Every structure is written in structure tokens, then in C-alpha cells.
Amino acid sequence: MGLIERILDFMGVKPVRRVLIDSDVIEEALEIARRSHPHEFVALLEGKQEGDALHITGLIFLPSRTSDEGAVMDVLMLxxxxxxxxxxxxxxxxxNLPSGADMQFFSKNGLFHMIIAHPYTVETIAAYTRQGVPVGFEVV
Structure with a gap:
């Protein structure tokens, strides 16, 4: 166990080993992506850590500006x-690969990030850590 893991364990914070996403969250995100096309859409993921699992239970929408080249969300309104x-x-x-702007946003806004590529199906979703490392997830 490395130093960071020992500090987090001492603080009672368990590392995330699995990501669980409610199926209605996936379906809603896919539907909004389809309706927004050819523009991007953006939302925050709501959830909590349960043991070693990160459980995503909802979407949070903030004021944003979108186009076919990007999406900008006003996270200061959160x-x-x-x-x-x-x-x-x-x-x-x-x-569904992250751009440089995506990587910058990921690093400052949470633990887990998803990009849904056209034609907006479960198979076109890619997930990443805040460092841009690809990760898996389970739909529950």
C-alpha cells in the first residue's frame, strides 16, 4: 500500500474499485445526447461512494453553452x-476520446467522467478517471 492509500485509509476514505451507474441515468444521458445532436450536451454526475464502489444515481444540469464543437458548463453555479x-x-x-479541454475539465471536477459518441448507444460510452485513464463501469 502506497503513502496516498495509507493516508486515505487512515482518514476512512476507501479507494474506488468499481463504478455502478443506475440504468435510468444511462438512458437519460443517451436520450439527451440524441436530442442535442449535432450539438454536444454536458451534465454533472450525482452519486456517492459506498464502500469501494462509486454509485452514480443522477444527473445535475447547470447553465451551459453548447455547439457542435464543444460544451461549456458554469460549474461556479453548483x-x-x-x-x-x-x-x-x-x-x-x-x-469518445477526451480532448485537451476535456482533460482539463476532468482534472478539476470529480472522480469519474463519461463521453458518449455518436450514435449515442451504451457501446459508444467511454469512461475515464480525473487523470484521463480509461475505466470500466457497470449499469445496474
Whole structure:
């Protein structure tokens, strides 16, 4: 166990080993991505850590500006203590790889991030850590 893991364990914070996403959250995100096309959409993910699992239970929408080239969300409008754990946004093209702007946003806004590429199906969702490392998830 490394130093960071020991500190977090001492503080009672368990590392996340699994990400669980409620199926209605996935369906809602996919539907909004389809309706927004060819523009991107963006939302925050709401959830909490339960043991070693991060459980995502909802979407939070803030004022944003979107186009076919990007989405910008006003995260300063987020009320405190909302339980945000990351973000989800769409890409109107076939790539679900994060851009440089995505990576910058990921690093400052939560633990888990999803990008949904066109044609907006479960198979076109990619998930990443705040460092941009690809991670898996389970739909529950």
C-alpha cells in the first residue's frame, strides 16, 4: 500500500474499485445526447461512494453553452454539497476520446467522467478517471 492509500485509509476514505451507474441515468444521458445532436450536451454526475464502489444515481444540469464543437458548463453555479462525482458529455462525432479541454475539465471536477459518441448507444460510452485513464463501469 502506497503513502496516498495509507493516508486515505487512515482518514476512512476507501479507494474506488468499481463504478455502478443506475440504468435510468444511462438512458437519460443517451436520450439527451440524441436530442442535442449535432450539438454536444454536458451534465454533472450525482452519486456517492459506498464502500469501494462509486454509485452514480443522477444527473445535475447547470447553465451551459453548447455547439457542435464543444460544451461549456458554469460549474461556479453548483450549490455546495450536491454530491457531484464527475461529468458526462457527448461528442457529435464517432470519437469518445477526451480532448485537451476535456482533460482539463476532468482534472478539476470529480472522480469519474463519461463521453458518449455518436450514435449515442451504451457501446459508444467511454469512461475515464480525473487523470484521463480509461475505466470500466457497470449499469445496474
Amino acid at each position: 450549490p455546495p454539497f450536491t454530491g457531484t462525482v464527475g461529468s458526462v458529455h457527448s461528442h457529435p462525432g464517432p470519437s
